[in-house]
Amino acid sequence: MKPSTPHRVFENDRTDVLADKIAGYLIGTALGDAVGFICERQPRAAAWAQAIAYRNGAAAQTSRKDKEGAWKFGQISDDTVFSRLVLRHIAKEKWVDGAKLAHEFLSHYNTHGIVGTGGSTRAFFKALDKGKHWQEAATTSGGNGAVMRAACVGIVFPKLAHAVEAAWRQAMVTHDSEEARAGAALVAAIAWRAARGGEEAFDIADIAATLAHTTTWRGLKNASMKIPHALLCDPERGRELMLGYIRDLDVKPDKTWDLISPYAVTTAVWAVYSHLYAMRETNGLDPIELAIETALFAGGDTDTTASIAAGLTGMAIGYERFGPLAKRYAELLNDRGDLLLDDLKAEAMEMAEMLSPRPTKTHGMEDGTGGHSP
């Protein structure tokens, strides 16, 4: 059922505060994508080398070559593009209309192309192009193509149940499988918490309650319920425990990927863990850096895990609170020369205005009460 009050979460936030959270989400997603894109599908050691390069400031000189082209650092891929398209769709429709969203994806793909589009999503576009109904065109695979773009629902919907349903609905557009819906719901539920920010959003007991409430699929429940345990351990032991849980979880292991295959459930669990770890263990470090570094630690589908982890973290802290290094790297973001940092910032403001219940005049008001009093 479509929510009757499709207002944004932040009823008391000014539009510029909401814009900062959305910018944190979009730019975090793009930055994690760009960093992880360089070492996607490489062995874990290569992904870890990229994490070290990030910390040293040397990641800006890294690059990638594949059958689609030669890419300098900063290039974003499907993870960012689809995340933007879903957010824009929901901001406009105030809900998820599967048929419309399917054709918005297709239209963007046909007009601009999307770097790094996965096999299932490409097959979906082919079928849709031939006139198949969008629900029949969707793959039944458990790939992570729908998980990578689910987080924005956390910003939009006041009720957790609506955020989760919207995550399911957007997942079904390309990936009509239990795994894809479950992975998308996990990301959505944690996003819903992250969007609220504040320390209480990261309390272990509350996180555990949210996980128990929203992770319906057994395979995912087993692994995601281990996240609170890992977060309570010393950092190194916690990470190793999580890696062990992920190894046990990969019910359809793809041996050509080192550890995190592009599978909905492994991706969702590792990305959510990386985000929560970053928010709880910061110790003065930039949470964005820590989220990306932790995502890369496991290797595999690093552009997707790092983009989800950094997108969730960006949503929680807002773009203004990104560290100086993350902001320097963000200057290099682009999609084949388009979609620069300023475009992402402008888009965040546009989305915030679309999601505001009514226009607000906010400039110069610093007490947080401006704009919404009756």
Ligand SMILES: [Mg+2]
């Ligand atoms: Mg990608």
